[in-house]
Amino acid sequence: MFDLAWSTVRNRKGGFVAAFIAVFFGSALVTACGVLLMSGLLSGVPPERYAGAAVMVGGDQTKEVKEDFDPYFAERVTLPADLAGRVAKVPGVKTAVGDRTVGISLADARGRTVALDRPLYGHGWASAAVAPFALAEGHAPRGARETVLDRDLARRTGLAVGSRARLVVGTTSTTYTVTGLVAPPPGGLKRQSAAFFTDAQAAKLSRRPDRITALGVLAEPGTGAGALAGRIEKALAGSGVPVSVSTGTHVGDLEFLDMGQSRGFLIALSASFGGTALTVVIFVVSSTLGLAIHQRRRELAMLRAIAASPRQIHQLIGGEVLLVSGTAAVLGTAPGYLMAGRLRDAFAAVGVLPADFELSYHPAPAVAAALLCVLGARLAGVIAAWRTARIQPVEALRESEVEPPALGRVRRNVGRALIVIGVAAAVALPMAIPGEPALAGAAGSLLLLMVGCALLGPQLVKITIGVMSPVLRWSRVSGHLALANSRANARRLSAAVVPLALGAAMALMQLSTLSTVQATAEQQAATGVVADYVLTSDGTGLSPELAATVRGVHGVGTATPVVRSQVMLNYLEIDKRTTRPFSAQGLDPHRLDRTLDLDVRQGSLDALRGDTVALSWMAAGTAGLGVGDTADMDLGDGTPRKLKVVAVYGNGLGFGDVTLPYPLLSAHTTSRLDTALLVRASGDDTPVRPALDALARRTPTLQVRDSDEFAAAQQGEFVQQSTINLIANGMLLLYVLIAVVNTLVMATRARGREFGMLRLIGTSERQVRRTMFMESWVVVVTAVVAGVVIAVPPTIGSSLAMTGQAVPHLLPAVWLGVAGFIAVLGRLSIGIATRSALRSRPVDAVYTGE
Template sequence: MLSRFSAVGVGGDRKGTFLAVLLGTTIVTTFLLLLTSGQPRVPDRLAAFEAVVTSPAAANRADEFAEPVPWSAEAVRSLIERLRTVPGVDRVAVDRRFYAQPLLDGQPVADSTAGYAWLGDDPPGSGEVIVNRSLGVPVGAPLTLLTAAGPTTWQVSGHTGWPGVYFSEPDAARLAPGVRALGLSGSPSMEAVRAVVGPAGLVSTGDARGVAEPRSDARTRWIGMQVLTATTALGGFACVFLIASTSAYAVDQRRREIGLLRAVGATPRQVRSMLHRAALLLGLLAAPVGVLLGALTALALARFLVGAGLEPHGYAVRWQPWVLAAALATGPLISVAGAALAARRAARVGPMEALRVAEAEPRAMSRGRWIAGLTAAGAAVAAGVSAASASDMQDVGTYALLGAMALVAAAALLAPAVVPALIRLLLGPWSGITALLARESAHAAVRRTASTAAPVLFTVAFAVFVTGTVQTSAAAWQTRRANTIGAETLLVPDGTPGLPDSTAGRAPLDTTVYVAGKALPVIGADTVDRGTALVSAQAAERYGPSVSVTFADGRRETVRVAGTAPPGPLIADLVLHRDTVRQHDPSALAPAVYPVPPGPVPAGARTADPGALARQADAEDDRLIRVFTMLLLAVSAGSGALAVANTLLMTARRRGPDHRVLWLTGASRAQVLRAVALETTLVVAIGSLLGGGAGLLAVAGSARSLGAQIGDHVPVAFSWPTIGASVACCLVVGLIASLWRPATTTNRDG
């Protein structure tokens, strides 16, 4: 009997819970797959080698993405000779990477800036290159390449599907004398190879060969992982929040059925068991569909992430069984958990009391809800304190996101306590029968009003938090930039990573050296004597009268510290003579030229004010942040809007009898629709106020943390058009969902 009775009049609730589980499982599957697919990838040119030997890692933090300490030419020759004595080694190939950028129609190809030594069969000859066929340059045709010395002409001898430009070993050795990786062919014993290499390098096989990926790819992958981690966290929170709130709301809406069951003799245990089974069944039905949709969505998003520059070339979805199993279990577990608390509360109600509260809700705030809400508020405060005291920007962002989640949860849990006051505030001044109906309906069902406002709260809160965090961060860096930049004109790169000697002349060069195994940025300038170095004021105490430096070609020299570098727009720990830098790093480029040399501006450069140098350095990060913002808003606003429609459709189905009573007692169709529309608008307004307040508090905490980081006041800023669009979207979706059922009901009954 219980199983038959439980199906009476609850089709809409089942559909609503089913859709919530489907949406949540899709989100979790999508972003878990994308997050776990971001593993280091073996470079295409090294994929055919059984093992890769890489030079020693730099002693930098992992998030600095420093290239390994290079081997010198002498060290490479010695290592190759020893490796060739290992039984089973058929070939040892030298991998080299350097700056080489094609010029097509006089313009640099922005997404192709790396040159490599060709490691396959049929290598190009001297003065020849192999290029990616997507460039459209036919075999035998000349191709102009930008290198650190300037533009030179090469002949295309072949095509490949790999990115970059490929040179013969002698040409590559001239452009990149330092070596960071060797490829081993054959079937040697890896233990024997490691014994030969010893502490001079790292031997990797299988997927571990991904350690040889370029640091630029590692940085891109790291940025993508930060984006996907935050989006996965937000998606997981959306999944828990929306499924749990919808499941609890569905149980709460079944008070009438529960009252009848209790009246005919159902025990609390039987009621709880029925509700748990229903939630579990819906979760089991919806989860597989959600996993399938999530897998398809992950495939599409993976291509988008590569195109947007959030993942490196070759990134693809990896199908890991444990990820699919975890996503499959998420929906049913959260569905049951969300229904459990509501089921326990509903099952405790006595038979007569259950029938009495079928039309009038019990008290809006239970003791458990108060405890959970205040706990979430305390967690938000703790996250805000942690963000304010964090010294690392990544930690600030993590704490801010956790604080925003806790504030949203606290606002949703504590909403019934403030809903009556908000109803009086928003509808108190209104008069007329429509306002009266909407006001009294919302006030008589405070818990229902809070539950239907919860998806709006979620949507608006994260619209405020995401856009506010981005706008406030941008304002912080603009303030910092304005405090450090002068007003002269510069020649800056345009579509290239830097300026070659043919454009820069004797302008300072950027390079990287290694001191005690740690990679350090270095400037090569003519203001320093040969064999000496100037140190920055911040780093002066870390250096003695001399410093031992390993250059990009793997050679080591000791230079004398001659003093402190004067302040300037280019900042580095060490300043060396320009010719010293060029001698050891044939691929070093100039970041800018000042003053601008006379004559026409060459390809790959443009004139700009000094602020453009800093803005250009931040341009790629700004673009990635915009993509990040779009992803976060798509997850929060998209899932929130669907949840608004779902919840209000569930409410409209349940309130069909109420609307018919109004119509039968003399209310016109227009009056019924106006009352429903006004109540829906009230719900959206309540959710927007609570969500906006939660988001504002989270952004204000981030602004204080940013101000402490840069030592200046940071104003709180928002993207009001985006926030307004989120509220408007919730309102439009809510009105359509809530008015559709009353309109069709009154039309049919009429």
């Protein structure tokens, strides 16, 4: 049977080339998703300052979630400082050194922040041994106002032994004497710069003298790192402190929090996006194979007429599909790795991945992608050949000449049911169930509606033909032919309509949802900040003491400090315990209404004190919480808390979904610094701005901004998330567009015999082209209308789920642009393929059949 299948593939290349292209690019897309997933699981960067340690002990940065990937905490999980003594007693440990890492800025003599090409961190001098750093010049710091810098930092900033360096933590600056320079560890410092203080001064700068960032362990000679790590884990098992014991390259995740968070981001993204991509790939491959097999219905009917059994038909088609899809899937994996690299570069440009994040080019994604694409193609072949293989031979011959006049009852009913379910999931679900489940239902409804419309595609084409028939009749020859062909071959045209409609629907929904949320977030941030001025920092943050200083400025009536972080909300979703990260802010409720308006809808922010929390209506709906309920949360550093919900507010997109008391959230951030300070004048604000500007001039890193500038800056996190979605879905949309061109070209070129017959009976080449021009508009109009209709319910549903508004923020230019692009793409694909099919002589076209 494989010999016959190979012979068929060689002699009927047109349809199989189209199927090859669909599987090839589909395999590349699925492989790229797999590479990102494996990179999230396996990739990392080598340690720098911790490179000399045999074992590193840090806080456990992940939350264990059963039956799901473990999410990463946004803030550093620190360790008790006295843990070093316990570890030092473990056999094989030579020294256990506690490290404190403090983000600092460098200011010049005039107090202006010096721009550095990498972050600068301060540490206690004892931790220099962990790298190890070698003292190249001068001596170690001995007093509270002495520091040692890494040699590369000193060179880039013009500092030397004996120089005075103004170092800033938050907005608090201290002038230190540079007493020494250290040579970097053997691997160098590529991701950071280092400054060292006395251990006592480092503890003071960290604001947590009882906590350390990590614990470096130097081993006795002859002690293996793996064995030592096991003994340390056993020794700390009963301490009640969640720790992570790392060796080798895994130390990089402990040293660089952004690396672990990036890996978590890739795992979450590839897991969710990969499933959608695989579904779309199978859908597109099924459509392409269905059209290819439909074009061979006469050949298959003849095989049935000469006694081929249904099983033999399936074996023949299965062999063809395996030959084509197997080759395409294997070859498509190579560009999949290249595609993953481009995605990595795009995400790095957005800022969600470090520029030096290396992908893991493991072979497993290629194997999985090839198997999944082949299995999907094989299933698509079985479905496409089902009717031809099962009906009686005589009936198969009749249907090979003339398409059935109506769709089967099962197909009609399933198509209608999917459309009803899709509309319900898109619109009714967000009205009944708030939060993330409603958003997921609205987004998932797009595929349900698409499959439903694909099943009813011939009926949609006939409706379009009925509407356009008066226009088509204007041309007596070409219009008559286009009308007759369209009515007789509605099934064939629907195969060309489906990928075009899918591309239009995906683009319209994605862009409309993006513009809706963006516009809502901007409006919330713009109207929510009612302060006159906002103080921010171009360094590591604002020192908490600054709030008291600002309140003492003449004319200042209210100063509200704001701290930002991320928390995890734990809740029950149906019957499964679920954890979701939410952006969070910490606020002081005192006179908050004079600086910030969160659009409180239930409860009051006046009660935001102690163990309490306010939630956006989106977060509250997701977790099923209301005022008076208890929210189960993990704060940014992994500290679990049970908090009473005291308010539900509407401006979550502009300011974050979780609002906590300022002292509670600030105490569980890595830096313990403020993000912003909202300032409201007591009356006439004329004397306030000059006073604040004067304060900024004598306070390093401090900046004074108007409220509208701050509102615009608030959108950074949202824009980043939206751009991530746009990048991922843009790659998927590109695949759909390739499939669109592929299908349209295949469908048109397969009509070469038909074009030859028309020309032999007297139709001119110009009339054939005009006929196809008119038919192409039947396809384009059906696809654009179907795409718009399909996109509307999910767009409305997404708007309801995210903003609470049924009317999304639509940009007419975007919708017209997408419709125009789809129209031009469809028209050019059909037009170019028509010209190609008309190049051969009519007699040759008729007798070759393709």
